[in-house]
Amino acid sequence: MTEPVDATIEDRGTPTLEAVARAAGVSRSTVSRVINELPGVSGRAREAVNRAIETLRYVPNEAARSLVTRRTNSIALVVSEPGDRVFGDPFFAGVLRGIHAGLSGNRQLVLMMLAEDDDGAQLESYLCSGHVDGALVVSMHGSDPLPQRLAAAGLPVVAGGRPLGDANVPYVDSDNFTGGLLAARHLVSAGRGRIATIAGPEDMAVGIDRLVGWRRGLSEAGLPTDAIVHSDFSVDGGAAAMAELLERYPDVDGVFAAADIIAVGAMRELAQRGRRIPADVAVVGFDDSVFATSVTPRLTTVRQPVEEFGRTLTWRLLAQLAGEEHLPPSILLPTELIVRDSA
Amino acid sequence: MTEPVDATIEDRGTPTLEAVARAAGVSRSTVSRVINELPGVSGRAREAVNRAIETLRYVPNEAARSLVTRRTNSIALVVSEPGDRVFGDPFFAGVLRGIHAGLSGNRQLVLMMLAEDDDGAQLESYLCSGHVDGALVVSMHGSDPLPQRLAAAGLPVVAGGRPLGDANVPYVDSDNFTGGLLAARHLVSAGRGRIATIAGPEDMAVGIDRLVGWRRGLSEAGLPTDAIVHSDFSVDGGAAAMAELLERYPDVDGVFAAADIIAVGAMRELAQRGRRIPADVAVVGFDDSVFATSVTPRLTTVRQPVEEFGRTLTWRLLAQLAGEEHLPPSILLPTELIVRDSA
DNA sequence: CTGAAAGCGCTTACAG
DNA sequence: CTGAAAGCGCTTACAG
Numbered sequence: 001m002t003e004p005v006d007a008t009i010e011d012r013g014t015p016t017l018e019a020v021a022r023a024a025g026v027s028r029s030t031v032s033r034v035i036n037e038l039p040g041v042s043g044r045a046r047e048a049v050n051r052a053i054e055t056l057r058y059v060p061n062e063a064a065r066s067l068v069t070r071r072t073n074s075i076a077l078v079v080s081e082p083g084d085r086v087f088g089d090p091f092f093a094g095v096l097r098g099i100h101a102g103l104s105g106n107r108q109l110v111l112m113m114l115a116e117d118d119d120g121a122q123l124e125s126y127l128c129s130g131h132v133d134g135a136l137v138v139s140m141h142g143s144d145p146l147p148q149r150l151a152a153a154g155l156p157v158v159a160g161g162r163p164l165g166d167a168n169v170p171y172v173d174s175d176n177f178t179g180g181l182l183a184a185r186h187l188v189s190a191g192r193g194r195i196a197t198i199a200g201p202e203d204m205a206v207g208i209d210r211l212v213g214w215r216r217g218l219s220e221a222g223l224p225t226d227a228i229v230h231s232d233f234s235v236d237g238g239a240a241a242m243a244e245l246l247e248r249y250p251d252v253d254g255v256f257a258a259a260d261i262i263a264v265g266a267m268r269e270l271a272q273r274g275r276r277i278p279a280d281v282a283v284v285g286f287d288d289s290v291f292a293t294s295v296t297p298r299l300t301t302v303r304q305p306v307e308e309f310g311r312t313l314t315w316r317l318l319a320q321l322a323g324e325e326h327l328p329p330s331i332l333l334p335t336e337l338i339v340r341d342s343a
Numbered sequence: 344m345t346e347p348v349d350a351t352i353e354d355r356g357t358p359t360l361e362a363v364a365r366a367a368g369v370s371r372s373t374v375s376r377v378i379n380e381l382p383g384v385s386g387r388a389r390e391a392v393n394r395a396i397e398t399l400r401y402v403p404n405e406a407a408r409s410l411v412t413r414r415t416n417s418i419a420l421v422v423s424e425p426g427d428r429v430f431g432d433p434f435f436a437g438v439l440r441g442i443h444a445g446l447s448g449n450r451q452l453v454l455m456m457l458a459e460d461d462d463g464a465q466l467e468s469y470l471c472s473g474h475v476d477g478a479l480v481v482s483m484h485g486s487d488p489l490p491q492r493l494a495a496a497g498l499p500v501v502a503g504g505r506p507l508g509d510a511n512v513p514y515v516d517s518d519n520f521t522g523g524l525l526a527a528r529h530l531v532s533a534g535r536g537r538i539a540t541i542a543g544p545e546d547m548a549v550g551i552d553r554l555v556g557w558r559r560g561l562s563e564a565g566l567p568t569d570a571i572v573h574s575d576f577s578v579d580g581g582a583a584a585m586a587e588l589l590e591r592y593p594d595v596d597g598v599f600a601a602a603d604i605i606a607v608g609a610m611r612e613l614a615q616r617g618r619r620i621p622a623d624v625a626v627v628g629f630d631d632s633v634f635a636t637s638v639t640p641r642l643t644t645v646r647q648p649v650e651e652f653g654r655t656l657t658w659r660l661l662a663q664l665a666g667e668e669h670l671p672p673s674i675l676l677p678t679e680l681i682v683r684d685s686a
Numbered sequence: 687c688t689g690a691a692a693g694c695g696c697t698t699a700c701a702g
Numbered sequence: 703c704t705g706a707a708a709g710c711g712c713t714t715a716c717a718g
Contacts, residue, residue, distance in 0.1 A: 014497075016711055027689040032713060040687055062472045063415070064711035067406040068694045074454070074474075093432075100457050109469065111417070112455045126452065129405045130695095131417075154357075235637050264637050271639070294578050294607050296614065296639070359695055370705040375697060383703055407695035411710045 015056040023052035035060060066130070074109035075317060076127055076135040080144055089233065089261070090289035091306055095138065095160065098310020106318060108133075128153045134317050136160060142203040143167065158317045160309065162205040162330070170320075172313045172331045174304035176209035177216075179335035183256040183284040183302050184217020186337055192254030192282055196227035198241040198266060200258040210258045210286060227252060231262050238265025246273065253281055254343065260285040260292050263299055267342070282343035297341035304335045358399040366395035378403060409473065417452035418660060419470055419478040423487055432576065432604070433632035434649055438481065438503065441653020449661060451476075471496045477660050479503060485546040486510065501660045503652065505548040505673070513663075515656045515674045517647035519552035520559075522678035526599040526627040526645050527560020529680055533625055535597030539570035541584040541609060543601040553601045553629060570595060574605050581608025589616065596624055597686070603628040603635050606642055610685070625686035640684035647678045 017035075021028045026045050033041050034049040041049075052058070066072045077099065079092075099110060111132055113123065127135055127150055134156035137147045143165025151157045151169045159171035180197075187195045197214045200207030207230070215225045227249045231241040238257060242265065245252055257263035263285035267277060275281050277297055285292060288303035312331055319327055360378075364371045369388050376384050377392040384392075395401070409415045420442065422435075442453060454475055456466065470478055470493055477499035480490045486508025494500045494512045502514035523540075530538045540557045543550030550573070558568045570592045574584040581600060585608065588595055600606035606628035610620055618624050620640055628635060631646035655674055662670055 017713095018711075028712080029689055029714085030687085033688090036713085042687060045687080059468050059472045061410070061711050062474050063406045063410040064694090065713075066694095067404070067410055067696085067711080068713045070694085072406070089436075093436075109474070110455055112453055125402050129402045131405050131452075235633065268637070268639075290578065291637070294611070294634070295637070296611075360697095361695075371696080372698085372705055373703085376704090379697085385703060388703080404695050407710090408697075409710095410695080410712085411697045413710085 014061075015058045017058070017060065020049065020052045020056060020058050023056060024048040070130070072131060072133055073107055074111050074132050075103075075321075076132040077110050077112045078123070078127070078135055078137045078146065079112070079139050080137060080141065080146060090291065091259075091287055091304075092139070094289075094306025095310040095313070098307035098312075099136065099314050100310075101307065102311035102314030102318070108318070124149055124153070127155060134158075134321050136313050136317060137169075138313075141201065156317060156320045158313055158320070160313050162209070164203070164205055164208075170316060170327070170329045172309060172316055172333070173205070174309060175332045175335045176206055176304075177213040179286060179302040179304065180210035180213025180215075180256065180258075181217045182213075182335065182337045183210075183286065184214045185221075186284060186300070186339070187254040187256065187282055187343060188217065188221045188223065190254070190278075190282055190343060193223065194227070194249065194251045195223060195254040195256065196229070196245050196249055196252045197256040198238060198245065198258060198262050199228055199230050200262075201232055202230050207258060210256075214256050231258075231265075233259050233261055235261055235265040235268070238262035239269040240265070242266035242269035246270075246275075254284075255281060256284045256286075258286050260287040260289045260299060260301055263301070263342075264291050264295050267295060267299075278341070278343050284337075284343045288338050292338070292340070295342075300340045300343040301338055302335050303338050305333050308333055357404075358401045360401070360403065362399060363392065363395045363401050366399060367391040413473070415474060415476055416450055417454050417475050418446075418657075418664075419475040420453050420455045421466070421470070421478055421480045421489065422455070422457050422482050423480065423484065423489060433634065434602075434630055434647075435482070437632075437649025438653040438656070441650035441655075442479065442657050443653075444650065445654040445657030445661070451661070467492055467496070470498060477501075477664050479656055479660060480512075481656075484544065499660060499663045501656055501663070503656050505552070507546070507548055507551075513659060513670070513672045515652060515659055515676070516548070517652060518675045518678045519549055519647075520556040522629060522645040522647065523553035523556025523558075523599065523601075524560045525556075525678065525680040526553075526629065527557045528564075529643070529682070530597040530599065530625055530627060530686060531560065531564045531566065533597070533621075533686060535625055536566065537570070537592065537594045538566060538597040538599070539572070539588050539592055539595045540599040541581060541588065541601060541605050542571055542573050543605075544575055545573050550601060553599075557599050574601075574608075576602050576604055578604055578608040578611070581605035582612040583608070585609035585612035589618075597627075598624060599627045599629075601629050603630040603632045603642060603644055606644070606685075607634050607638050610638060610642075621684070621686050627680075627686045631681050635681070635683070638685075643683045643686040644681055645678050646681050648676050651676055 017028050017031050021031045030045055031049050034046050136158055138160030147157050147159050147169045148167045157169050159169050162171055162173045199211040218225045229241040229244050231237040257266050263283055270281055285299045285301035288301045292299040292301045360371050360374050364374045373388055374392050377389050481503030490500050490502050490512045491510045500512050502512050505514055505516045542554040561568045572584040572587050574580040600609050606626055613624055628642045628644035631644045635642040635644045
């Protein structure tokens with residue numbers, strides 16, 4: 001025994017726009033207009049529709065909707081960090097908070113995804129299959145081809161952090177160069193003569209830019225710029241780097257760590273070797289994260305506006321989606337020195 | 344001058360399944376079968392289709408797809424924390440990592456959203472509008488009605504952390520009770536006689552369960568269980584709570600902090616007042632997060648398996664989506680004491 | 687202000 | 703193994 005075809009409509013558990021129209025005694029067009037708050041609907045019709053929606057607990061099917069509007073009202077946040085350290089990193093946390101803040105009231109959702117072990121192809125096709133209206137790509141290493149490829153595929157993209165290589169996508173970044181410069185100048189003006197740096201990863205703009213700023217700060221004071229060790233953004237990485245630094249340059253009396261979390265590791269190593277901070281070695285960090293004030297002595301550090309970073313990133317993408325013109329291709333956010341006890 | 348209707352198909356920038364079919368010289372059905380890896384397609388046809396897909400750089404439109412399949416291949420992660428502290432919290436970070444790990448290879452995406460200032464209604468309708476196949480709800484305060492309501496609306500839901508109130512949704516949680524118990528017993532066996540606790544928020548299961556475990560641990564040793572102060576999960580909150588504790592119970596010689604981050608604040612306060620750790624006051628934390636080893640002295644703490652937490656959460660939801668039967672309504676993950684230097 | 691109809695790009699019985 | 707056709711639940715000109 002086969003069901004009559006017409007029964008399928010009645011069968012569904014969730015009500016459709018069709019059902020609302022019937023209940024309200026109007027056409028589907030009118031229901032659609034009410035839902036989308038379009039003008040040109042009589043008060044009577046509007047009320048009837050709203051009552052029906054209420055009664056049936058109707059919720060529009062987004063898939064059907066975006067099939068015709070070609071809008072999904074969601075944007076992707078692609079994190080192309082190996083994943084392990086992204087979450088838990090106070091910087092990333094702040095950016096995420098800013099992104100959400102920037103989105104609030106915009107009826108847009110964030111779809112977060114890790115590039116991680118993905119070969120890129122799968123992620124790319126996901127992003128280009130109409131899942132999202134645009135993408136924010138953050139925490140790139142090397143000259144990651146992803147943002148460029150997404151942009152080439154026609155997806156609006158904004159990068160968080162200056163992309164390396166010749167990627168031609170708009171980006172938002174902190175002024176890392178000036179931050180490094182401020183840190184170096186502070187150590188110089190504190191009378192330190194043998195200033196080292198634990199730089200960030202060599203394959204990230206954030207690592208490079210802070211290092212270059214630091215180098216400029218020492219150069220302008222006529223100091224040597226050879227005491228450089230690279231580290232990833234971790235406590236243990238910072239400790240290991242500090243150990244290597246002390247090995248190679250025993251007379252170090254000032255260190256600029258490219259991140260607070262690196263500074264925490266460096267300070268642990270210094271304490272373990274009996275070097276007093278800042279008496280023997282002054283330490284300056286970067287970020288002004290929660291670590292800066294939880295460590296003893298409290299960390300002198302370069303503050304970057306993390307939430308602002310996220311908010312700006314979002315704003316830039318939404319503005320692009322809204323079709324605004326004359327948008328700046330890149331935006332640099334100011335950094336500032338916060339002096340505490342470690343330097 | 345009006346365009347002929349038929350032109351619209353050719354106009355589109357992105358190729359459709361229709362275009363692939365034409366290019367491959369087969370029907371849309373066949374293309375669909377190849378894409379979805381269904382059996383019953385000749386090698387010749389398959390190759391022709393794959394070539395066409397390659398050439399046209401075809402990517403299926405997900406909206407159209409899920410309109411008929413009623414599957415979106417994405418799940419929501421709803422964080423109903425006031426938002427500010429969620430990110431940056433190492434616990435949450437670990438859970439997130441676990442969720443992603445649990446999802447890898449599953450072609451499922453995570454759609455993350457903050458409940459935050461939302462009145463709940465908007466979020467609820469988003470989740471029920473076919474955006475996602477299921478939802479993970481974490482970090483709930485009080486007896487948040489959201490999980491219950493989502494479940495009632497027919498959306499598969501798993502809660503991260505035991506929901507308070509009479510919510511009847513499956514959940515995954517750490518064994519917080521046993522964790523609190525272990526902490527208390529350790530302080531007792533270390534010979535402490537005046538043991539306090541800085542408990543977590545009173546309106547969260549995680550705060551309550553650890554507190555109850557601690558209380559049981561003291562009771563069984565015949566010790567008083569009155570020295571209790573509540574705090575949120577922050578360094579400053581922990582410091583303030585410690586100050587209050589010392590004020591009200593000057594003879595405190597042992598403290599169980601319901602989170603490492605709280606312990607960090609407590610230790611800062613103790614140091615400031617010249618109390619030695621653990622000589623004068625022993626401190627035990629909870630989480631075994633990055634804070635535990637970045638602080639001096641290193642923190643004795645209760646470890647909860649955060650990544651496992653996230654992985655289990657994901658597994659539970661995916662199993663439910665796959666229609667598996669006899670799934671446990673709740674899962675408790677074991678906690679263990681990690682002894683270091685602070686107690 | 688309102689409705690009938692076409693169409694968005696897929697999947698899925700159904701018939702061959 | 704293959705294709706024609708119906709249908710998923712919406713929006714959007716178009717005509718009135």
